[in-house]
Amino acid sequence: MNTTIDWAQLQLQAKAASDQAYAPYSHFPVGVAILASSGRIYTGCNVENASYGGTTCAERNAIAAAVVAGERQFAALVVYTPQDKLTPPCGICRQVIAEFFTPDSPVASCNHLGALQSWTLAELLPDAFTPTYLAASTKVKS
Numbered sequence: 001m002n003t004t005i006d007w008a009q010l011q012l013q014a015k016a017a018s019d020q021a022y023a024p025y026s027h028f029p030v031g032v033a034i035l036a037s038s039g040r041i042y043t044g045c046n047v048e049n050a051s052y053g054g055t056t057c058a059e060r061n062a063i064a065a066a067v068v069a070g071e072r073q074f075a076a077l078v079v080y081t082p083q084d085k086l087t088p089p090c091g092i093c094r095q096v097i098a099e100f101f102t103p104d105s106p107v108a109s110c111n112h113l114g115a116l117q118s119w120t121l122a123e124l125l126p127d128a129f130t131p132t133y134l135a136a137s138t139k140v141k142s
C-alpha cells in the first residue's frame, strides 16, 4: 500500500469533525480523520449518550463511516482535540483500529496549537488480537 499521506489535510479534516462533536456530558470534543488506501478521507466525531456507556468515540465513528462506504484498508489516522495535551485513542478504539490498520500504520494526535505526535499502531497496541487468530483457530477445528 503506497498512499501518500497529506498530514495537513488530515489535521484540517479532524479539526472540522471535532466541531460536530456531540459531547454535552464530557465537554471533550474529539474529531478524527482517516485516510483509506483508496486515497479518500473519512471523518468521525464523538457522539455521547445520556446513558453514558452508549457513547461512541470519534475513531470508531470514522471507521464505521469508511466501512459503510466500502473501505477495508487504511493508511493513517489523526485525532484532534482542542487542548494542549495530545490525545491518543482509547483502548477500545485501539482494538477497533487494529482490525483494519497494519501494525506499522501511523496513528497521530494533533491539537489547536498545530502540534502533531505520531505513533505506530504496534506502539499503541503491541501483540494485538487480530482476525488472523480467528482464522488459525478455524483451521485447527476443521
Ligand SMILES: O=c1ccn([C@H]2C[C@H](O)[C@@H](CO)O2)c(=O)[nH]1
Residues within 6 Å of the ligand: 023, 026, 028, 029, 030, 045, 046, 047, 048, 055, 056, 057, 058, 059, 079, 087, 088, 089, 090, 093
Ligand atoms: O481518543 C478519544 C478519547 C476520548 N473520546 C471521547 C469519548 C467521550 O465522548 C469523551 C471523553 O472521554 O471523549 C474520543 O472520542 N476519542
Ligand SMILES: [Zn+2]
Residues within 6 Å of the ligand: 057, 058, 059, 060, 089, 090, 091, 092, 093, 094
Ligand atoms: Zn475510543
